[in-house]
Amino acid sequence: MNNNFNNDDWNSQSQYNFNYDNQGYYKEIVVQPRKKRGGRFITYLSLVLVTSLVTSFAVGGVMYSNFSRQLDSQVNSLKQAAVTQTSSDGGSSPTKLSTATDNVKATNLFSTGTGELTVAQIAKKVGPSIVGIKMSVPNTRQSPFYSSRSSTSDSEGSGIIFTEDGYIITNYHVVQYADPKNGAANTALTVYLPDKREAKAKFIGGDSENDLAVIKIDLTNLPAAELGDSSEVEVGDPAVAIGNPLGMEFAGSVTYGVISALNRQLKTGDNSLTLIQTDAAINPGNSGGALVNKKGQVIGINSxxxxxxxxxxxxxxxxxxxxxxxxxxxKTYGYVKGKPLIGISAQEVTAEISRMYDLPVGVYISEVTQGGAAEAAGIQKGDVLVKLDVSKIESMADLDAVKKNHKAGDTVSAVVSRDGKEVTLSITFSEDK
Incomplete structure (x- = not known):
């Protein structure tokens, strides 16, 4: 059995393109469906986490999407409608797409019934609660010809003030390198308020699985946004997005549209999220900003x-x-209580990797956290996890699916492949803090 493989081997054999910026930081994964018969071109699809990148490398990151069948159908139908048609003189011209929202926007998006606001009124109500967030990450470059050089790379996103004493909601990917567990102790967070004030912010807690984070500034009497009930939202309802597309240069931008769909299942990395879909313009820098209903209540966090x-x-x-x-x-604990933790670092063993390295399909254990649940259960570096709680494990998504059905303290069986033999162990999840 050959367990000697590196990340370059791993990535080069994947069905995805792994792109890196000039600093060597992970930038994006682009899904590349196989070329269809009949000479049709390959289509490149990517789900972009909308953080504005101020310098050359992508701190916010870009992740690929694995669309639901319903979303696939919608994208394909839109692409089909956009195919150019041959004009009568032999040239080509694009087909103009017309949607029901064109007529709505041409008149008045919002009615003026009881409790309902115009776009201008929504902007005045919610705008003061939407802030800009800049994350500054220190870099040190080593050169054989010069002494080490230090620089700072920045990314910008948006946030929503939700308490008068300075607690702010944003996306985890906007502030992820301020999370102490990511090892960037010198990462600085700066918040820019609509009234032109600036304040240093402290990272309070984050949940990468749901792409949510809370930070805090030491100011009081702030305009807290009114949070709404997203279960009351219906397809076709008007929606307003407020944030900072492309960073602070366009701070407080307001776009409007409708709620296009509910309960969209999108996969980002190893996580699957259930999201609201909207046609209100969302661009890099809008991450962490507000999606607002016709009452001026925040019913979503743009991501x-x-x-x-x-x-x-x-x-x-x-x-x-x-x-x-x-x-x-x-806000209260700094983490989500009760989430199960195994305590491993791992990579997927695909069918192709399995053939190359004579490993079973599963999850390869590259590191075991000292004192964690995996170490206590007897899991070792180099093991391949093939089954957990009677479920077959072929990917990180399979592993996460099992974890979501359990809480910290639950005990399940685990089967690992070690030196060509299967070993059955018992693992008790610890709490992910």
Whole structure:
């Protein structure tokens, strides 16, 4: 059995393109479906986490999407409609897409019934609660010809003030390198308020699985946003997005549209999120900003968009009813209580990797956390996890699916492959703090 493989081997054999910036930081994964018969071109699809990158490398990151069948159908139909038609003189001209929202936007998006606001009124109500967030990450470059050089790389996103004493909701990917567990102790967070004030912020807690984080500034009497009930949202309802596209240069930008769909299942990395879809324009820098209903209540946290040439109006937000319980725990404890933790670092063994390295398909254990649940159960570096709680494990997504069905303190069986033999162990999940 040959367990000697490196990340370069691993990535080069994947079905995805792994792109890195000039600093060597992970930048994006682009899904590359196989070329279809009949000479059709390969289509590149990516789900972009909308953080504005101020310098050359992508701190916020870009992740690929694994669309649900329903979303696949919508994207394909949009692409089909965008195919150019041959004009009568032999040239070609693009087909103009017309949607029901064109007529709505041409008149008045919002009615003026009881409790309902115009776009201008929503902007005045919610705008003061939307802040800009800059994350500054220190870098040190080593050179054989010069002494080490230090620099700082910045990324910008948005946030929502939700308490008068300075607690702010944002996306985890906006502030992830300020999380102490990511090892960037000198990472600085700066918050820019609509009234032109600036304040240093402290990282309170984050949940990478749900892409949510809470930070805090030491100011009082701040305008807290009114949080709404996302379960009351219906497809076709008007929606307003407020944030900082492309960073602070366009701070407080307001775009409007409708709720395009609910309960969209999108996969980002190893996590699957249930999101609200909207055609309100969402761009890099809008991450962590507000998606607002016609009453001026925040019903979603803008997080991502579909990035496909020729496709627009596919933005996504985390529903407030999903975010609020998580945010409350992050504010109180700094983490989400009861989440199970195994205590491993791992990589997937695909069918192709399995053939190359004579390993079973599963999850390869590259590191075991000292004092963690995996170490206590007897799991070792170099093991391949093939089964957990009677479920077959072929990917990190399979592993996460099992964990979501359990809480800290639960005990399950685990089967690992070690030196060509299967070993059955018992593992008790610890708490992920």
């Amino acid at each position: 991502a968009k579909i990035s496909v040439e020729g496709i627009e109006g596919l933005g996504f937000a985390i529903p407030m009813n999903t975010a609020k319980p998580i945010v409350d725990q992050l």
